[in-house]
Amino acid sequence: MSSDEKYDVDVTVVGAGPVGLLLAAELALSGASVQILERRAEPDEAVKAQSINVPTAEALDRRGLLPSGGGRVGGTRLTGHFAGMVLDPDLVDWADPDFAAHTAAGGARMLPQPRLEALLADHVARLGVPVRRGVEVTSLEDTGDGVIVGTTAGTVRARWLVGCDGGHSTVRRLAGIDFPGTDPELTGYQAVVDIADPSPLADGWAWSSRGAYRYGPQPGRVATLEFGDPPADRSTAVTLEEVQSSLRRVSGTDVTLTALRATPTRWTDNTRQAATYRSGRVLLAGDAAHVHPPFGGQGLNLGAGDAMNLGWKLGAVVAGWAPDGLLDTYDAERRPVGAWVMDWTRAQIGVLRGDAKSAALRGVVGDLLSTREGATYAVKKISGVAQRIDLPADSPGHPLIGRFVPDLWLGDGSRLADHGHGGGFLLLDRTLDGALGRLAVAWGGRVNRVIDGDATSAPAGVLVRPDGVVAWAADVVDAAAVAGCEAVLRRWAGVPS
Ligand SMILES: Cc1cc2nc3c(=O)[nH]c(=O)nc-3n(C[C@H](O)[C@H](O)[C@H](O)COP(=O)(O)OP(=O)(O)OC[C@H]3O[C@@H](n4cnc5c(N)ncnc54)[C@H](O)[C@@H]3O)c2cc1C
Missing domain, CATH: 3.30.70.2450 (Alpha-Beta Plaits)
Structure with a gap:
């Protein structure tokens, strides 16, 4: 039940695909009451995504959900392809710092979509999130302080509604959100x-x-x-x-x-992106917000990134501690990633058309991808290891800011990721005097303080958002750095409780 008796639930998520399931789980971890409405009576077993990229694998890893077995197929690392041109793993420079920083979770790996959905369904069940199958959303009314959702099983009142209902999204249409892009060929x-x-x-x-x-x-x-x-x-x-x-x-x-x-x-190859990811109390995530052809295996990963980014932010709004403008950063941060994926798939159409010009272009691109630099560039893009979000420059110069947190081993043999199973911010404190840990006490349960006795490793302090993005980092923690960390905590985790 919602914290407000006017509503049945804080958030209604439409669609129990991978994105709806992951989003609902993140909302539940942040304390929101949430339910999923799904029109299908049974899970979808169709042949779709076969693999997940590094950010998706690491998101699952941070929640303790990643199945064992690394990202190797027949002993070689998974690379992917560009327009059918398979990227040779022996050409890729795996020692590149972007790859080397992200190996603990096993990298990109095969994980068929039905299996991923099954493990996410178990996860939401453990978190107590109801999935109401056989219920189709047919209407919605945004009242300004909530959403009245009409379904084939009656009316649901929620404070927020998120459409994770796929490329033909009913929620997007009912919310009147435009879907501009390029037509299929x-x-x-x-x-x-x-x-x-x-x-x-x-x-x-x-x-x-x-x-x-x-x-x-x-x-x-x-x-x-x-x-x-x-x-x-x-x-x-x-x-x-x-x-x-x-x-x-x-x-x-x-x-x-x-x-x-x-x-x-x-x-x-219908390729489109929603004109906005939010209209009032209605939000979109996953294929509902963007569609493109499945070249290069990006769609599910893009949606999983949306879910991780939106989950804690909407959860913070529901809980009442969200700093001003936090929810608007969802569109601002995820739109450029979606736009990149759309262009990455459009570029592949250019080399796939059967005409002589496109065949010639395929030859040129194929030659480039057969070089060490070309293969490394493409695999970095496809695997997501080089993804970076433009964050306000709170810690100028630290290369981790805006990146997904790299593998960080702690003095007790655990990894930082092991401390993220329950969601929330992670603040790693490797200072001798515990200055960062003391600072974060004021934020209570919003920030998990991870005190590491290994004072010799860098970075000395890292603040990781619940979606795995590094918000602040410092190699030397002095008084100015502690003040910088406090400012960033206030920016993302709100006023201390
Ligand atoms: C052939 C193919 C191959 C692909 N290969 C890859 C790949 O290799 N890698 C990759 O990353 N991605 C791939 N994708 C893309 C990936 O499958 C999608 O991006 C992913 O399924 C999107 O997840 P979603 O949860 O946003 O939407 P969906 O999986 O479409 O789930 C939406 C859910 O909403 C439900 N729903 C719809 N309307 C309503 C309503 N009105 N009321 C209630 N419920 C509703 C639907 O029944 C569905 O269960 C592929 C897709 C296809 C089609």
């Missing part, structure tokens, strides 16, 4: 199938004048993409015949598919 399919005789198919990615297809890497997994008008009705279920026709056209073979092994998916 290709259609793709992903499926896991039985094939009568797969020998005519090339292993890996292959291009033709009509588009491209990939066979593998898992047995029976096929992906196709074809340029041309998008299908007239994108809401109908994908059939075996539809996948087979596409594969035949694009591969120039007459392969026969005999069975579907998992629910196949159809997608386009």
Whole structure:
């Protein structure tokens, strides 16, 4: 029940996809009452994301949720691809400081979306968040101090509503939020199938004048993409015949598919970003806020980043300690990341079109990606290790500010990430006199003080936001540094309680 009897709940999250589940968990950890409304009666088992990037793996790690097993496939590190050009792990400079700082959680790794959703569903269940399945949101009214949500199972009153309801978001439409972007020019399919005789198919990615297809890497997994008008009705279920026709056209073979092994998916390169991530008491996260083709495996990671960024901020607003303007930083910080992903996928369309100019461009880009610098650049982008948020320059010059916190081992053998399972800020204090820890006492349970006896390691002090972003850091903690840390604490964690 909400802290205010006028409402059933503090926050209603629409959609129990990966983003809705993660967001609801973060809200619950910050003390908000939250429920999820999901129109599907059962979890979605469709073939979508297969892997997670470094920030997503580390977010799960900080909550104690990351399954064991590192980010290696057949003994090599996961790199990804650009427009089907697979990035050679032997070319990548793994000693680059951006990679070297983020190895503890095992780096990017295979984690199929249904498995991720199952582990997040267990997490929200443990946190006591109800997931009301078979309930579809059909209307909403923002009253200024709350949202009245109409559903197929009656009315829900919430102080806040977050649409995590996917690319065709009803919440976005009902809130009147524009969705500008670029129109689709290709259609793709992903499926896991039985094939009568797969020998005519090339292993890996292959291009033709009509588009491209990939066979593998898992047995029976096929992906196709074809340029041309998008299908007239994108809401109908994908059939075996539809996948087979596409594969035949694009591969120039007459392969026969005999069975579907998992629910196949159809997608386009429709690429759009919501004009705003917030309208009054309604917010958007995940695919509801941005859509783009799945090239390079970014969509789920982008949405997970939204959820981590928004969860604690909206939780702070609900709890009443949010500093002025905190919620507005959600759009300001996440919009540039979304815009980058959209352009990264658009750039791949440019080299995938079947015409001679695009084939020539593919050759040039392929040559660049076959260099150490090119492969390292692309894998840094795809894996998310180089992501940085523009934060106000409170600690000028410290290279960690705005980055996701790197691996930090403590004197007792634990890692800083081990102290984040319950959410909240983390303040690492390695000073001999415990000055930072003493400072943070005033913020009570909002800030977890992690006192490390290892006074010889740098940085000497780090303040990590609940989403894993470093807000402040110093290698030497003197009186000025303590004052700087206090200012940053007030900026993000509000007035001391
Ligand atoms: C073929 C394909 C391959 C992909 N590959 C990758 C990849 O390799 N890597 C990657 O990172 N991403 C990939 N993605 C993208 C990734 O799957 C999405 O970005 C991710 O699912 C977005 O999560 P979400 O929670 O925002 O939305 P969704 O997963 O779409 O979940 C939205 C939920 O909201 C529910 N809902 C919708 N409307 C309502 C309503 N009115 N009321 C109640 N509930 C509602 C839906 O039933 C659904 O459960 C791929 C996507 C596709 C289609």
